[in-house]
Amino acid sequence: MASAAGSGRRIVVAVDEGEESAYALTWCLANVVSPAGGDTLVLVHARRPRPVYAAMDSAGYMMTSDVLASVERHANAVSAAAVDKAKRLCADHPHVKVETLVESGDPRDVVCDAAEKLAADLLVMGSHGYGFIQRAFLGSVSNHCAQNCKCPVLVVKRPKE
């Protein structure tokens, strides 16, 4: 762990397609990342896993391989857009080294595993990422990470306008 503010820390930021995740990243860039440089941000994005579509299929939907391919293409495009947007937010902070990591799976596992694997000094995430439905069934991603990741976890909420 870094011994002084901003000396070569590895900060993992969970990125999804929502506004709150963008706000969390912006807050981190303004308030946590050292203006003197030396920190590395790793933007981690969890792509929705295929089983979601398989489950829809078994519930009675007819999914031809064309439809599946189209759904998959759409999911990939959403992922790419989320990561691109996050990278653009970082572009104003040239003193920060930025890396990206995209993995398929449950965001709770993807984000916690990434923080662990990368030996993160800090994990930053929005409070309500990954949508209402997912949260209702799986529980809050941020609560899960705050309890289960070994590193400090910063949960950022988007202020109401």
Add this chain to the structure above:
Amino acid sequence: MASAAGSGRRIVVAVDEGEESAYALTWCLANVVSPAGGDTLVLVHARRPRPVYAAMDSAGYMMTSDVLASVERHANAVSAAAVDKAKRLCADHPHVKVETLVESGDPRDVVCDAAEKLAADLLVMGSHGYGFIQRAFLGSVSNHCAQNCKCPVLVVKRPKE
């Protein structure tokens, strides 16, 4: 909200008698507080409310006023020791302005209300404060704050030795 790292932010740190809360404060001092100065730390401590003892009494314990006074004195001493320890940790960082706030009540309410009232830019806390029993009955204080406080919440876990 501060626009650059460490320019006059008000950072609330939840303080209890545990080692994890001390670790969270230390981590915050090393990693969040600006070495250039300008930030204010507010150490917030929730003192256990009297109803805890009243409930013990109604469960069949004999509590004379002497015993109650003694229990109360002990609780006050524990609170004072927790706040003093936190202040000592801050003493190595003379560039930080330190304030303290002690309130009686459920720590979830005390900490969230303090963050709100003080218009905190950030709330810092340990993951497992305020004891196992309290957590089992009331839920995790850090989960509650991460979901309900408006400001960003940093949850710090003490690494296992």
